[in-house]
Amino acid sequence: xxxxxxxxxxxxxxxxxxxxxxxxxxxxxxxxxxxxxxxxxxxxxxxxxxxxxxxxxxxxxxxxxxxxxxxxxxxxxxxxxxxxxxxxxxxxxxxxxxxxxxxxxxxxxxxxxxxxxxxxxxxxxxxxxxxxxxxxxxxxxxxxxxxxxxxxxxxxxxxxxxxxxxxxxxxxxxxxxxxxxxxxxxxxxxxxxxxxxxxxxxxxxxxxxxxxxxxxxxxxxxxxxxxxxxxxxxxxxxxxxxxxxxxxxxxxxxxxxxxxxxxxxxxxxxxxxxxxxxxxxxxxxx
Numbered sequence: 024x025x026x027x028x029x030x031x032x033x034x035x036x037x038x039x040x041x042x043x044x045x046x047x048x049x050x051x052x053x054x055x056x057x058x059x060x061x062x063x064x065x066x067x068x069x070x071x072x073x074x075x076x077x078x079x080x081x082x083x084x085x086x087x088x089x090x091x092x093x094x095x096x097x098x099x100x101x102x103x104x105x106x107x108x109x110x111x112x113x114x115x116x117x118x119x120x121x122x123x124x125x126x127x128x129x130x131x132x133x134x135x136x137x138x139x140x141x142x143x144x145x146x147x148x149x150x151x152x153x154x155x156x157x158x159x160x161x162x163x164x165x166x167x168x169x170x171x172x173x174x175x176x177x178x179x180x181x182x183x184x185x186x187x188x189x190x191x192x193x194x195x196x197x198x199x200x201x202x203x204x205x206x207x208x209x210x211x212x213x214x215x216x217x218x219x220x221x222x223x224x225x226x227x228x229x230x231x232x233x234x235x236x237x238x239x240x241x242x243x244x245x246x247x248x249x250x251x252x253x254x255x256x257x258x259x260x261x262x263x264x265x266x267x268x269x270x271x272x273x274x275x276x277x278x279x280x281x282x283x284x285x286x287x288x289x290x291x292x293x294x295x296x297x298x299x300x301x302x303x304x305x306x307x308x309x
Contacts, residue, residue, distance in 0.1 A: 027113050036214035074111045132192040138167040139212045140198035145169045150292040157285040159275040195223035204237040217242035225249025229297045254294035
């Protein structure tokens with residue numbers, strides 16, 4: 024049975040996604056930021072305080088939400104409201120329970136890499152896939168939905184797969200781009216990673232807009248440093264650090280000459296992709 028802490032993380036991710044582009048977000052973003060911090064710190068009293076305020080906000084705005092002509096997901100709001108109400112009363116009546124799975128227990132599970140990306144950035148993602156598998160990561164140890172050898176199993180729903188595997192030792196690689204931030208599928212993967220409390224590494228396409236407000240509203244810590252895939256010396260150093268992390272995670276034997284070859288090829292690939300992106304003319308919409 025799912026504990027109320029896990030259920031709350033799930034419903035928080037749902038509410039944050041509902042409000043991402045909504046007309047009501049300015050009225051509740053402050054309390055959502057406090058709730059996220061309270062959830063991360065497992066602060067039961069502060070969580071209750073935030074839930075009380077969110078439920079009050081819902082009660083004050085539910086009529087506007089359901090009657091607004093521009094709202095196409097009012098049923099999702101109502102479902103979220105009902106579930107948050109249930110969680111609130113469960114906490115009030117039974118106290119606050121946390122998933123007690125230890126980090127040691129989680130780390131003992133076989134590791135899996137998940138390369139979260141927009142299909143529009145597949146050329147960068149393909150280069151990362153070749154670098155990762157070149158280090159010795161096996162096809163079943165990498166989830167990369169744009170590649171036939173690393174996709175989600177046949178007939179599986181990606182979100183159900185992530186939900187069932189929430190307690191596995193999943194390591195996320197976020198390939199950030201402006202296209203990523205506009206993709207509902209990518210945002211759901213991001214929310215699932217936050218829900219599962221996955222460790223992660225940030226990768227950025229060279230033309231990513233770091234000032235994009237949607238980036239700073241994401242559930243993960245956007246202050247965490249990452250690698251900008253532009254092929255410069257900073258990118259090369261970041262990829263060496265990334266290599267060390269992967270080698271340690273999977274306990275891989277690595278030859279320095281092989282790493283040098285892999286890294287040189289990777290740098291050449293992403294430089295070529297970056298050059299193509301900068302030189303191709305923008306297509307006009309017709």
